[in-house]
Amino acid sequence: MSDFLLLAFLFLAAGVAAVPIATALGLGSVLGYLIAGIALSPVLTLLEVDVVSIQHFAEFGVVMMLFLVGQELEPKRLWELRNRLLGLGGLQVAGTTALVAGACIVFGLDWRISLAIGLILAMSSTAIVLQTLGEKGLMRGDGGQASFSVLLFQDIAVIPILALVPLLAIPGAHHAGEDGHGPSMSLVADIEGWQAALVTAGAIALVIAGGMFLTRPLFRYIAKARLREIFVATALAFVVGIALLMTLVGLSPALGTFLAGVVLANSEYRHELESDIDPFRGLLLGLFFMTVGAAINFALLWDELFLILGLTIAVMAAKALVLLILGFGFGLRGSQKYLFGLGLAQAGEFGFVLTSFAVSNFVLPETMAPTLNLIITLSMMLTPGLFIFYERVIRPRFDRPTDRDDDEITEQHPIIIAGHGRYGGIVNRMLLAAGYRTTVLDHSAGQLDMLRTFGINGFYGDATRPDLLTAAGIGEAKLLIVALDDPDQNEAMVHYVHHNHPHVHMIVRAHDRRHVYRLYQAGARDIIRETFDSSVRAGRSAYEALGMHPFEAERLSRAFVDADRHALYELAQVWDPAIPETENPEYIKLARELMTDIELGASGGAFRERTERGWTPPLPQDTEADRQRQTGQRAADPR
Amino acid sequence: MARLLHYAAHPAPSSSQANRAMLRVVRGLEGITQVDLYAEYPRYDIDIAEEQARLLAHDVIVLQFPLFWYSCPALVKEWLDLVWEHGFAYGQGGDKLKGKTLLLAVTTGGPQEAYSAEGYQHFELRTFLTPFEQTARLAQMRFLAPYVFHGALKRDPAAHALGFGTLLGALRDERLDLRAAETTDILTHDTLPLIGIN
């Protein structure tokens, strides 16, 4: 137990110490984690920690990340990506494999070994690249999307590669049947090929169908319990379960959770799931990067420093070359092709997996593995540097106004509606009617069901939770409609958003006059009382019912609104949250003055004057005087 | 029987004398359509389709309003701007009002003498009303001389209001000499060219 606590503490503390410094220096969190891992490695060696097994555990962060990435991608978009996925991804894997394998053959290696090395090094690092792209906001550009397509393809390609590698075994070597990495349990190990295919297809179908039909009732049921941690537990169990199922049928767990994510992209629980899973993803990936840093075999590195460095650079150059050619071929614009070329130039975590798999299948000689792993690790270590190079050197050259990436996709909508009840619902309908896209957050599963029947997408969750707001895109939002039922929650939300996202324009639902004052103090400026306007309309109807001309009724009610708003503003100046209104003498005095003005308007006062001014012709005696003056003027006028 | 559509427009009906008296008389007439424009659209949300249908369903259109700054009150202008669209009142296919008759009924604060080159209003009243006249012409309508009440702030409107009733009744019953009403300068309650009365 204390071992576990010590390890957990070491990793956490190292990350906490290194990452903020790295990000402050503009190096990105990945490099921070890698450095933390290197710093930790002597301690870990001292404690005889099995870094590699921790790394396998931490790889689950990649699985979670793909789930989250999937959620950002609707099935329709995935289908649109298919050409790139197959074209870019397929050519990248094939081209890199051919180039690297060819070089190995030239250097006199057996063709089977060469092919295996080519395949191993063709893989890139999903974890590093996606994390960095996301962190730097490059994901949505053309280059980011292309990189994503390639990474996704590689992830899928691992499966056939795992099947292919054993066939490359050097004849005569014994099949050990044991690999350090492959699935230890399997549903498909001992059955015929066609049966295995059937089971596999069934598992995928299960994930898709389950995602489509089972999750909604399940999450709705859980949501009713209103227990945050149970929801988190469900979300985790969901992701872990899918990963497990995929492993059992011999598929990549990342692929499975990615599919589940895509299926859930349109779900109302999407943002809740995202904010629940995301912290785990972040921690696990951080751990993963640290283990990569910690696993560097320094002894070997010093021994053959120049050889290994040279090989690493050669591998990265080869990968970048293939990528750049593809980037040009597929018409990536401006700086985007360099982002694509440099970003994916490293080898990746799948490389570790494939290496150990190839060794255990007697494809690669055991002595080669440490060198390969070192090359992979070093190339990963160099990746953050390439991103920095891209950002500081390459992009500025292309950043002329005409070369802007104008095809960026805004996946997060700039309008968030918190609370889709009687108030927010109407706002939402008006926005949709005008062609705007909105993100709706509501904590009532029933309300969301109803929305769905009207074809409106809403997301489940407690909108006052900052992480949910973040997942819904508050960072990029233009407009936030704060329309929850509970006045106190509205106030808390205004307070939070005003302080943390001051750029967001908030339109806030107020319960009553007093609530308006509180919201104003919390930082809201666009405050609209929830029943005021309808009451004014009722008053206007009353005017009309009593025989007032509709246009005069309209003008009188407008004057009332003006006077009331004026009073509200004046009273806000003397209102004091610390003193109840009835005990605030200043407030009482002013309120009395202002109210008399409005309510007793019939007998005089500013309110009456405003409504009476307007289309008032002069009195007969005035017109007579005017006439005389004007005719007099005319007589005096020489013309 | 001509189908007659009467619009009244006054933004401050409770302080109106002349226009209110006229409206009271009109409301006593049978067989015409009466619309109080400011009551119908107190928030200026004019229903274009409905208004056009109304115009189509009538032969004689009467616009009654007080003269404000030598023109009509704002809502009348808004109504014209929105309802008399291209393709409806003018332009290609804009012959929907062709052959119909337009009559203005105007009250003015200034006295009759003021509306002349020598008067302090400097121009004839008809000069101020030329935008309406030309509007009718563009819509291929017949434009009658306006029914006018000068000095509205000082004179008793009763006779004018009754005369207005007679005028609308005669238009409805096709007993008004339209040719005469077209060629004269202005119509007043004591100069109505009624058929079979002279």
Ligand SMILES: Cc1cc2nc3c(=O)[nH]c(=O)nc-3n(C[C@H](O)[C@H](O)[C@H](O)COP(=O)(O)O)c2cc1C
């Ligand atoms: C805003 C305003 C503008 C006016 N402009 C004119 C004008 O240009 N010429 C004129 O003779 N009378 C003008 N008047 C006087 C009105 O024509 C007069 O008040 C109206 O015809 C009286 O009708 P009523 O009793 O139905 O309100 C104006 C009156 C108002 C309120």
